[in-house]
Every structure is written in C-alpha cells, then in structure tokens.
Amino acid sequence: MSNGSVLVVDTRDPAYIRDLQKTYNTEIAESVLDAIEKIEQKRFDAVIINIDLIGLSWLPTVRKLNPETIFIAVSAGRSMRTVVDIMRMGFYDCVFHPFPSGYLATSLNKGIQALSTQRGKAEDLAATVSQEGSFQAASQSMSDGLIVTDHKHRVVFCNHKAAELLGREVPTGLPVSEITGQLAELDAETMELEIETPAGSVSMRSMPVMDCPTSEIGWVSVLTDVTKLRKSGQLTSEAALGCAHEIEPSPAAHERESKVLNSEKYILLNDLDANFKDEISRESGGENIMHCFSCGTCVAACPVRWINEKYNPRRIIRMALLGMREHVLKSEFIWLCSSCYTCHERCPQEVRVTEIMNVLRNIATREGYAHAAYVRQVDSIRSLGRLYEIDDFDNKRRERLGLPKISSDNSEIDQIFEITGINKLNRIAASQ
Amino acid sequence: MKEIRYALFIGCTIPARARHYELSVRRIADIFDVELTDLPDFSCCGFPLGAVNRRTSMLMAARNLSIAEEAGLDICTMCSACTSILSEVDWLVKNDAKVQDQIESDLAQLGRKYDGGVQIKHFARVLYEDVGVENLKSAVSRDLSDLEFASHYGCHYLKPSEVHGGFDAPEYPQSLDALVSATGASPADYENKRGCCGGALLAIDENISLQMSRDKLECIKASGADAINLICPFCSVMYDDNQRRIEKAFEAEYNIPVLYYPQILGLAVGLEPGELGLNMNRVSTAELLAKLGEQG
Numbered sequence: 001m002s003n004g005s006v007l008v009v010d011t012r013d014p015a016y017i018r019d020l021q022k023t024y025n026t027e028i029a030e031s032v033l034d035a036i037e038k039i040e041q042k043r044f045d046a047v048i049i050n051i052d053l054i055g056l057s058w059l060p061t062v063r064k065l066n067p068e069t070i071f072i073a074v075s076a077g078r079s080m081r082t083v084v085d086i087m088r089m090g091f092y093d094c095v096f097h098p099f100p101s102g103y104l105a106t107s108l109n110k111g112i113q114a115l116s117t118q119r120g121k122a123e124d125l126a127a128t129v130s131q132e133g134s135f136q137a138a139s140q141s142m143s144d145g146l147i148v149t150d151h152k153h154r155v156v157f158c159n160h161k162a163a164e165l166l167g168r169e170v171p172t173g174l175p176v177s178e179i180t181g182q183l184a185e186l187d188a189e190t191m192e193l194e195i196e197t198p199a200g201s202v203s204m205r206s207m208p209v210m211d212c213p214t215s216e217i218g219w220v221s222v223l224t225d226v227t228k229l230r231k232s233g234q235l236t237s238e239a240a241l242g243c244a245h246e247i248e249p250s251p252a253a254h255e256r257e258s259k260v261l262n263s264e265k266y267i268l269l270n271d272l273d274a275n276f277k278d279e280i281s282r283e284s285g286g287e288n289i290m291h292c293f294s295c296g297t298c299v300a301a302c303p304v305r306w307i308n309e310k311y312n313p314r315r316i317i318r319m320a321l322l323g324m325r326e327h328v329l330k331s332e333f334i335w336l337c338s339s340c341y342t343c344h345e346r347c348p349q350e351v352r353v354t355e356i357m358n359v360l361r362n363i364a365t366r367e368g369y370a371h372a373a374y375v376r377q378v379d380s381i382r383s384l385g386r387l388y389e390i391d392d393f394d395n396k397r398r399e400r401l402g403l404p405k406i407s408s409d410n411s412e413i414d415q416i417f418e419i420t421g422i423n424k425l426n427r428i429a430a431s432q
Numbered sequence: 433m434k435e436i437r438y439a440l441f442i443g444c445t446i447p448a449r450a451r452h453y454e455l456s457v458r459r460i461a462d463i464f465d466v467e468l469t470d471l472p473d474f475s476c477c478g479f480p481l482g483a484v485n486r487r488t489s490m491l492m493a494a495r496n497l498s499i500a501e502e503a504g505l506d507i508c509t510m511c512s513a514c515t516s517i518l519s520e521v522d523w524l525v526k527n528d529a530k531v532q533d534q535i536e537s538d539l540a541q542l543g544r545k546y547d548g549g550v551q552i553k554h555f556a557r558v559l560y561e562d563v564g565v566e567n568l569k570s571a572v573s574r575d576l577s578d579l580e581f582a583s584h585y586g587c588h589y590l591k592p593s594e595v596h597g598g599f600d601a602p603e604y605p606q607s608l609d610a611l612v613s614a615t616g617a618s619p620a621d622y623e624n625k626r627g628c629c630g631g632a633l634l635a636i637d638e639n640i641s642l643q644m645s646r647d648k649l650e651c652i653k654a655s656g657a658d659a660i661n662l663i664c665p666f667c668s669v670m671y672d673d674n675q676r677r678i679e680k681a682f683e684a685e686y687n688i689p690v691l692y693y694p695q696i697l698g699l700a701v702g703l704e705p706g707e708l709g710l711n712m713n714r715v716s717t718a719e720l721l722a723k724l725g726e727q728g
Contacts (some may be wrong), residue, residue, distance in 0.1 A: 285486060339632050341587055381475075385475040386476040388447075388448035406447050416491050416542065419542075420487045
C-alpha cells in the first residue's frame with residue numbers, strides 16, 4: 001500500500017530507505033542533477049535530503065516550482081549548519097542521525113497531512129472569495145484594487161477596480177506573473193511592487209495568507225493608483241508603496257498622539273534625532289557611548305539608583321542612543337548623577353558613564369536647560385574665583401588661628417569665562 | 433630646604449567650612465617635615481564647572497596646574513574633588529591629543545602653558561607614600577588603641593582610577609585603614625564602605641543626597657565604630673555638618689563624631705585637641721576625647 005510518493009536524495013544507500021519503501025512509493029536520487037530531473041518529471045509529496053552530502057544551492061528554485069512538496073533534511077548533526085538556518089531555507093523538518101526507526105515516518109506523515117490541509121485550505125480560500133456574496137459586495141465597493149491569488153500564484157479573485165487600474169481583463173486562473181510582468185510568483189521580496197500600466201503607475205502591495213503549518217495558502221494584493229504622485233515628482237519609493245494616501249490627522253488623532261507623547265510608554269519615531277549619539281560622541285568624555293551593550297552593570301552599581309529609580313544610567317544611555325534628544329536634555333534625571341564613578345570603574349565596555357552624564361549636562365546647558373543650582377555656582381566662581389566668598393571677617397578668623405590670608409583676585413577667571421563662552425551660556429540658562 | 437615639598441591647594445570648601453581640617457593638615461605637615469607652600473594665584477580647581485561646561489572646568493584646572501609648574505612645585509590637595517579634576521586634566525594632557533590641543537590654545541590666550549610636569553597628591557597620599565606608614569608609627573606618643581575608626585574613602589580620592597596612577601584599589605581600598613592602624617587605633621570594617629556621601633546632589637535633590645548619607649551612617653553605627661575617619665571637606669559637610677539634620681529627617685540617632693585623618697594622627701602624636709580644631713567639629717568629640725582621658 002502506498003501513502004504517498006517520496007524522493008530520497010542521498011549519495012549512499014541509507015538503511016532507512018527500506019523502512020520507507022514499505023509504506024511509501026519511494027525513489028532515490030544519487031546526485032543533485034538526478035534529483036532535479038526526477039522532480040521536474042514528477043510531483044513528489046516529500047523530498048528527503050541528506051544535507052551533509054548534498055549541496056543546497058539548487059533547493060530554493062526547486063522548492064518554488066513545487067509548492068505542494070515538503071522537504072525534510074537528514075543529517076548526522078554536530079558540524080552541520082544550525083537548525084534555524086535549515087528551517088529558514090524552507091525545510092519542513094530536520095532529522096538527526098541516529099534516529100529511531102519510525103521517527104522519519106512520523107515526520108513524513110505529519111508533513112503530508114499538513115500538505116493536504118494546505119491544499120484543503122487553499123481550496124477553501126478560493127471557494128470563499130469566489131462564492132461569498134458579502135465578500136464580493138464589499139470588495140467591489142473598495143476604492144482600491146483587490147486581487148486574491150492561491151498558493152500556486154494563480155488569480156482566484158479580482159475586483160472591478162483592479163481590472164480598471166491594470167487596464168486589462170484579469171480572469172480566474174491567470175498566473176500572477178502576467179500581471180507583475182517579470183516575476184513568476186509573490187514572495188517576501190516582491191511584496192511591494194510598482195507596475196507600469198497604459199494609464200500610468202499602480203502600486204501593488206501583497207500579503208501572504210498564512211493558515212497552514214507548511215507555507216502560505218494564498219496572497220491578497222491591494223492595488224493603488226500612484227500615477228499622479230509619480231507625475232508631480234512627489235513619489236519616493238516609500239510614498240508610492242507604503243503611504244500612497246495622504247491622511248490629515250483628525251483632532252482626535254492629534255490628542256491621542258499627544259497623550260502617547262506624554263505617557264513615556266511610547267517613542268514616536270518622528271521625534272527622534274538619529275544624530276544625537278554622534279553629537280555626544282564628538283564631545284570629550286562622550287566618545288564611547290556607542291560601546292554600551294545595555295548590560296546594566298552601571299545600574300547595579302549606582303548608589304543614587306538604590307535610593308531613587310528616577311535615575312537609571314542604562315536607560316538614559318539607551319534613550320540617548322535612540323535619539324530622544326529633547327526628552328533627555330530637558331529631563332531632571334541627567335542632573336541626578338552624584339559623579340561617584342562607581343559605574344565608570346565597573347563598566348565592562350569602558351563607556352565612561354559618568355563623563356557621558358556630564359556631556360549630556362553640557363549639551364543641556366548649551367540648550368538653556370542648566371540646573372538652577374549650577375547656574376548659581378557658575379556665577380559665584382566667575383565673580384569670586386571660588387565657590388564661597390572669603391571676606392575680611394573670615395580672614396581675621398584665619399589670622400587668629402594662624403592660617404594665611406586668602407586673597408580673591410578673579411581677573412584671570414573672568415578671562416577664562418570669556419574664552420570659553422560660559423558667561424553667555426549662563427545668562428541664557430538663568431533667563432529660562 | 434625640606435625633602436618633601438608641595439604647593440598646598442586649598443580649594444573652596446576648606447577655607448569656608450573646614451578650617452579645623454586646614455589647621456590639622458598644616459600642623460601635621462610641620463611635624464613630619466612636609467613643606468607646604470601657599471600660592472595665592474590658585475583659584476577654584478574647576479571641578480564644579482564640569483557638569484555645565486567641561487572646557488571651562490578643564491581650563492580652570494589647567495591654569496592651576498600651570499601656576500604650580502611655574503613655581504616648580506607638585507600639588508598637595510586636601511579635597512578629593514580638587515584631587516580628581518587636577519589629576520584628570522594632567523592625565524588628559526598626556527593621553528588625549530584633542531583635549532591637549534584645546535587646553536594648550538586656551539592657556540595660551542591667558543599667556544600660560546602647562547607641560548604636564550606637576551604631580552598631584554592628596555595629603556593622605558603624601559602621608560601614606562612620601563612620609564610612610566612606618567615613620568608615622570614611630571612618631572606616635574598617645575595611646576589610641578581603645579578607639580575604632582570607620583574610614584570613609586569617598587569617591588574622588590581614588591576614582592576615576594586611571595588618573596590616580598593606581599596607588600590604591602578603588603574596589604578594595606586600604607590606604608586610609610593603614611593610616612588609621614599607624615596611629616595605634618583600629619580600623620573598622622563595615623557594610624557599604626565604598627559608598628558615596630551624596631554631597632554632589634545636596635543642591636540638586638536634597639532628599640536623595642541626605643538619604644545617601646543616612647544609609648552610610650546606619651552601616652557605620654551598626655559596626656560599632658567610635659568615629660568616622662575621612663579626608664574630604666564635602667564628605668564632612670554631609671556626615672558632620674548635616675548629621676543633626678539627617679537624624680531629624682529620618683528620626684534616627686547616630687551621634688557619631690566625624691574626624692579628618694590629620695586630626696586623628698595629631699591626637700596620636702600628642703597634639704592638644706585645640707591645636708587640631710577638634711572644638712570645631714560639629715558632632716561633639718567630647719566623649720571620644722574622654723576615652724583618651726582628655727578634656728574636649
């Protein structure tokens with residue numbers, strides 16, 4: 001009795017073949033060429049490949065020609081490529097030697113079962129779209145074109161708008177390649193296409209219908225007229241393919257957006273400044289910010305963080321790397337580093353976290369966000385040359401204790417403040 | 433001329449809030465033949481400006497270094513933050529060409545230059561390395577063996593480690609404990625020994641700052657030490673000047689005297705409490721001195 005047809009591609013004569021022959025109509029290919037010839041002549045339910053001995057570069061092409069065949073890899077394991085790589089190539093399963101008798105058969109049965117499910121579901125999809133009255137009615141009233149294809153990339157449905165946009169008849173059963181022009185089928189690389197039509201340009205965006213363990217059971221494609229955008233020169237590839245409709249945000253959407261902005265739970269990509277990390281790394285002390293791999297050693301070491309979670313150096317660095325410039329510079333937390341350098345000593349990447357906090361504060365000061373406490377300190381140092389005034393009274397007390405008099409001459413300090421421009425910065429900060 | 437010579441870098445906080453510290457440093461320097469010269473042109477070290485403008489901070493530090501270099505003297509500091517920024521700028525001048533160019537051209541506008549010829553040492557390090565623990569021991573004349581001191585190393589005395597020449601390990605520091613042992617007193621071990629005092633945040637977020645100090649006072653109290661030994665005026669502001677405030681804010685009682693190391697050493701070599709300014713420490717040292725049979 002035969003439960004299906006199997007092709008084994010192996011250069012040796014493996015023992016498990018005899019087991020397979022009892023249950024399946026089994027053939028053997030001893031080379032890649034042999035395998036391709038056999039697959040071209042006949043549709044197999046399953047192809048089993050010894051991936052340790054057979055090259056795999058031919059596989060994607062053959063697989064595309066046989067969407068209703070499952071591929072199973074057999075390997076001795078250990079030195080071979082990872083299971084993930086194998087699965088990515090579209091194998092249904094990977095079986096490692098030595099496998100118990102019956103294991104391969106179980107895998108095969110499951111795979112073949114899944115195949116028949118796929119076939120069934122694909123037929124269901126085709127039946128649904130061609131017979132379901134409400135689907136037809138809805139799709140005919142769409143302002144976009146809609147095309148549904150099955151797992152063999154043949155059209156099972158096309159609405160009036162799609163035919164109008166393409167300027168041609170699109171009968172059921174038409175291979176999708178006749179619409180797209182050059183490609184035999186839809187896949188991850190052709191999910192977004194622009195098609196030239198007699199009337200202009202149409203963007204075609206396709207999504208797979210996944211309702212089956214082996215692969216997609218069909219595709220849904222939406223067609224949009226982009227002729228006008230193309231003519232007016234506004235068309236970038238994203239505009240054509242991703243956002244062909246210009247949408248004015250409603251007041252409600254605006255409100256939602258500002259809620260999102262203020263919630264801190266979300267990051268709006270439009271508000272990010274991708275150059276922020278470069279701006280930081282150009283400053284003395286900020287050079288290593290991009291070395292951070294977010295291990296959290298700084299957080300674990302931080303004595304401020306023990307007391308208050310508002311301050312989280314890893315989070316601040318991550319925000320800076322993401323480009324949350326405005327958010328970081330305006331924040332209170334960049335001023336909460338106590339400059340204890342514990343993180344500096346323990347960071348495995350030599351990120352120099354303490355210096356980065358200073359760089360962020362330096363940039364914040366230039367933008368007018370200096371903390372008031374520092375504005376006062378800058379003023380004292382400029383006018384006194386030191387943080388605290390030592391007046392005559394203090395000097396008399398010093399004299400009584402036998403300590404030398406302290407003079408306050410700040411002329412050179414004034415000059416320093418002029419050279420570096422900190423005077424101006426402080427005036428800006430003080431006025432905020 | 434004495435063998436050990438330094439320019440004394442006095443900084444901002446010490447003349448304003450820690451005259452007792454300065455007094456004890458100068459007395460100890462005399463006793464151990466360390467010549468400390470005052471250079472009146474020294475200003476603020478530059479450390480407080482690092483947060484708002486690194487270039488100004490570095491230029492202030494470089495200017496101070498250039499003054500010492502002109503006088504042909506190394507620098508002895510008393511404050512850990514001064515130690516840190518002066519050492520860092522000296523290190524950057526030697527290790528970061530970009531910073532060195534900037535500092536060179538900025539200093540030139542002041543008619544100054546700095547060639548990297550000044551070594552910066554905290555006074556505690558001068559005692560530890562130049563005078564030496566053995567010499568300190570042999571000068572001891574008063575018995576402190578009943579006293580136990582919890583040393584607070586603070587942050588900038590040893591960190592960032594690359595700029596301090598690795599003279600003590602920031603993760604497992606022992607120089608201050610060795611200095612305590614040299615006086616005959618016992619060094620105390622306690623949890624959170626490397627912790628930060630929180631002083632840098634006092635003006636930014638008082639609550640966090642005082643909690644950081646509170647956490648350490650708790651650990652030190654639990655260790656049973658008689659007093660704190662420290663070497664930085666700002667750490668002292670937190671533990672000594674603010675101890676009453678912390679007690680009030682957190683409804684606790686510590687009553688732990690806070691001494692600068694030169695005060696402890698001064699007691700050990702037989703100086704009178706008044707000569708060391710022990711009457712100026714905020715938390716009373718009377719009980720501590722009574723243990724030594726002295727009047728506070």
